[in-house]
Amino acid sequence: MEAKYKILVLVDLSETSHETLKNALNLAKVIGGSLEVFHVKSLTNIVKNENQISAMRSLDEEKNLSKRKLQNLVNIFSKEESIPLTFDFAFGNVKNEIEHHIEKIKPDIIVLGKRRQKVFNFLGEDVTQFLLNKFFGIILIAGEGKNLQSIDGISIGFYSDTLGDYNVEITKDLSKKAISPIKFFKVRKRSSVHATNEAVNRLKSTYNGKNVVEYEFEESSDALxxxxxxxxxxxxxMGRGGKKKDWTDKFIGEIIGTNRENSKLKAPLLIYGR
Incomplete structure (x- = not known):
């Protein structure tokens, strides 16, 4: 059966790549997706010698090394999983190569992971904010020490103030493995971003037979x-807020740690498209 969602998994081949791919695989199991693992490395970190022959040799060695590492990473899961799983890699300007690859395969969802102190970072490149600005689909940021569960059910929480009508389809698919109660969050202070009651009610209606509970917090990421x-x-x-994109991007940046030394949110974060 053809996969419903095409999922692109960005990895930096660090120690967190295994966890990132595990999160992506579990998401694919829940919603029905195929996976492609993609790695990109800056040429300036490979070719450090002006001699052309030496530079070509370094490039060939790095290509072979990257291919082996990606193959080993994919092999760990492909033997156990029935989900379509491929990989690819590129050398060049990190952001340009990612953007070109997104245009090439047109993924519905992008999954990326966290490093020890920053959200997914290719040799200093802030890929997370770049994706929020350039990619209009769904982004899953893998948890820090907490993998997305797929077999025993998912405990899901929605930040209501950022949701809209375009979130309904993926919400239906996530609900297949969700466990009760489903949790919706709001902030007490009137925020700059609102979902209509109709949109939120449509989201809630996708969880037939499951309890839904609502919570309110002060306008602070810490409480949530x-x-x-x-x-x-x-x-x-959570969503990106449509016309209030700047506000929601700032809020997302705060809770996942792109504006701070360490990430505050340990659970996986799914950011809806727009």
Whole structure:
């Protein structure tokens, strides 16, 4: 059966790549997706010698090394999983190569991981913010030490103030493995971003037979993140706010740690498209 979603997994081949791919595989199991793993490396970090022959030799060696590492990473999962899984890699300007690859394969969802101190970072390149600006589809940022569950069910929380009508289809697919109760969050102070009651009600209606509970917090990421942690929520979902994109991008940046030294949110974060 053809996969419903095409999922692109960005990896930097660091120690977190295994966890990133595991999150992507579990998401694919829940919603029905195929996976492509993609790695890109800057040429300036490979070719350090002006001698052309030496530079070509370094490039060939790095190509072979990257291919082996990607093949080994994919092999770990492909033997156990029935989900279509391929890989590719490129050398060049990191952001340009990622943008070209997105245009080439047209993924529905992009999955990326976290490094120790920053959200997914290719040798200093802030790929997360770049994707938020350039990619209009869904982005899943893998959890830090907390993998997205697929077999035993998902405990899902939605940040209601950022959701809209375009979120309904993926929400239906996520609900297949969701466990009760489904949690919706709002902030007490009137925020710059609102989902219509109709949109939120449509989202809630996708969880037929499951309880839905609502919570309100002060307009602070700390309160929401603490609740996510204490209640063992396995996946936090939020939108980008449409016309209020700048506000939601700033808020997303705060809770995933792109504006701070360490990431605050440990659970996987699914950012809806726009």
């Amino acid at each position: 993140i603490n609740f996510v942690s204490k209640n063992k929520i396995g996946l936090l979902c």
